[in-house]
Amino acid sequence: MEANWLSIIPFLVVIPVAIFTRQVLPGLFLGLLVGSYIKEPSVIGGIQAMFTYIVQAIIDPNNIKIIVFLYAFSGLVGMIKMTGGIRGFVEKAAEKIKTRRQALVLTYVSTIGTFIAPTFRFVTIAPIMRALLKKVKMTTEELGFVIETTATPIIVLIPVATAFVGYMVSIIQIATQNQDINVDPYSLFIQSIPFNFFSIVTIILGVYLSFFHHSKKKSHAPTQMEEKTEEEEDWHDCHPAVAKELPIKPMNLLLPLILVIGFTLFLTWWDGHEKGFGFFQAFIKADVLDAMVVALLITVLLSMIFYLLQRFKLEELITGFITGGNDLMSVILLLSVVWGLSSITDDLGFSSFVIAYTDWIPQMFIAPLIFVFGAAISYFIGSAWGTWGILMPLGVSLASVGGVSLPLVIGAVFASGSFGAFASPLSDDTNTIAKILGLSVIDYVKFKLKPALIAAAISTVLYSIITFIF
Structure with missing residues (x-):
């Protein structure tokens, strides 16, 4: 498909909206809506296109x-x-x-x-x-x-029986299909695990x-506090x-x-x-x-x-x-919009655009840049899953263009989302653990930001070294 600069507009909508609203879903939804109107530029046509892309994504076996x-x-x-x-x-x-x-x-x-x-x-x-x-x-x-x-x-890092596995494999599958890469997405996920440097x-x-x-x-x-005696059993609450x-x-x-x-x-x-x-x-x-x-x-x-x-x-x-099950409906909705957005940007020529205009990026910078860019996004939106959905198509496209190892770049994308889930004041992880332990969210985030940034810096160096070696 011919490279089309319009294909990047949905992503230019998704990222700033997600950061500004501190919510992933509104950004993804607006990106999908904009892409739909680019595809079908009429009042009714854009809405129909959006509906069609979501339905087609959901009914995929x-x-x-x-x-x-x-x-x-x-x-x-x-x-x-x-x-x-x-x-x-x-x-x-x-x-x-x-x-x-x-x-x-x-x-x-x-x-x-x-x-x-x-x-x-x-x-x-x-x-x-x-x-x-x-x-x-x-x-x-x-x-x-x-x-x-x-x-x-x-x-x-665990390849079976987690709530993450299905989502992570699905994101890889979407990105590789858009690039016409014929590979088993689960095998790619397994191969990417050693390259999730931030988690390690x-x-x-x-x-x-x-x-x-x-x-x-x-x-x-x-x-x-010392005055906690009989009330210590309040951990039940x-x-x-x-x-x-x-x-x-x-x-x-x-x-x-x-x-x-x-x-x-x-x-x-x-x-x-x-x-x-x-x-x-x-x-x-x-x-x-x-x-x-x-x-x-x-x-x-x-x-x-x-x-x-x-x-x-x-x-x-x-x-x-x-x-x-209903607790995860927001994630299922998120995933459905991600599927639709990926399909419409692919039809608009996103992969061809990346291939045509990003070959100037030095090979050794692709993995570390993807990690740093994704870590920044995930910190501001507080969602690993949202970051993966936004970034994986771009990461796989850049890896394909630059001749960089797919498992390495996929590992960098997953690592970048993990940074946000761990370090962001907006992440569910941060807020849940702070509530259970009776901590101030802001104080707790300040405490763990330094080690999180140290881990991120080490990870960036490792991505540069590994890319250079391979």
């Missing part, structure tokens, strides 16, 4: 699978919460933890079973730490930082702060998932997690095995998205039966599932 996966995953978490799975885990763990080292080891080890989503990590770990804050002997800001390093930075460096900083650094100052956060009225049933958390991970791994292997591949090759050649969706649906059904046997009411379970 792979996109439907991703929507089902996201909704069902969030619905499963909703059932786990209302059946007392999270509260049960928190109560039992808090009873056994006696020292700082035990508490910090639990923070890291528990990632094995609670890596579904950042919020899920926070509501299973932060209440425990809040209850044991004096034993941990860290400032509350440091504790929040350590907990956050075990959330998004780790979750974006942040995890290392978290480990250092946990086990090798001792704070010399005392926190003034309300959870660590820090999040609805650990409320006192919920039952204490840790197996209602552990069993679904074991099932979804086990079935995902088995069905992934089975799909590759059915295609005639050996054990390890089977995992690479399998249709992972299909395996994850089917594994999740089986887990939802078996978990519901397990809860019914405990005499939870079917009506309550369905309500919990729907409430949980």
Whole structure:
């Protein structure tokens, strides 16, 4: 398709609007609307074009699978919460933890079973730490930082059974299809994981702060004030998932997690095995998205039966599932608009424009520039997912033009979004952990901005070095 400068106008609308409003969805929606009117410049035609692009994106078979996966995953978490799975885990763990080292080891080890989503990590770990804050002997800001390093930075590196995987693979698929790159998006995601330098460096900083650094100052956060005695049990009020009225049933958390991970791994292997591949090759050649969706649906059904046997009411379970699923509807809407925007900019000739007018950018600057630009966007909009949706088509296009490794650039895009999720005062991660630990959001953001910028600077250098080497 002929290069058309009009194809960049939707992106020139998306980024400033998202930054100005501090909301991703309005920017994406206006970008889609502008692109639609460029495509069909008439009063009714633009609206019809926008509607058509969104509908076509939603009815795509792979996109439907991703929507089902996201909704069902969030619905499963909703059932786990209302059946007392999270509260049960928190109560039992808090009873056994006696020292700082035990508490910090639990923070890291528990990632094995609670890596579904950042919020899920926070509501299973932060209440425990809040209850044991004096034993941990860290400032509350440091504790929040350590907990956050075990959330998004780790979750974006895990290739199965998380709320992120389906979205991340979908974003890669959109960008590569627009460039006519015939490659398995899941394989590209796997290859990009080692290049998410910001997440990796942040995890290392978290480990250092946990086990090798001792704070010399005392926190003034309300959870660590001396006058807190009997009221310390008020950590039950820090999040609805650990409320006192919920039952204490840790197996209602552990069993679904074991099932979804086990079935995902088995069905992934089975799909590759059915295609005639050996054990390890089977995992690479399998249709992972299909395996994850089917594994999740089986887990939802078996978990519901397990809860019914405990005499939870079917009506309550369905309500919990729907409430949980609806929590992710904003993400599904976001994803639908991203799909539509990507399709319309592709039809307007965005890929051809990038190829025609960006070949002057030195190869070694592409990955670090993408990371720095994306980190700035994600900081101001506070959304990793929004940043990925905006930036991935541009990143893949630049990588294709400049002959830069696709996994490297994709890793840089994911790293840039991770920066915003971690460091931005607008991110859900920041606000959730601050609320649970009783911190001032602004003070907490100021505390963690320095280590976040250090990790970002190290990441930028690493992208420059790796691009130069390869």
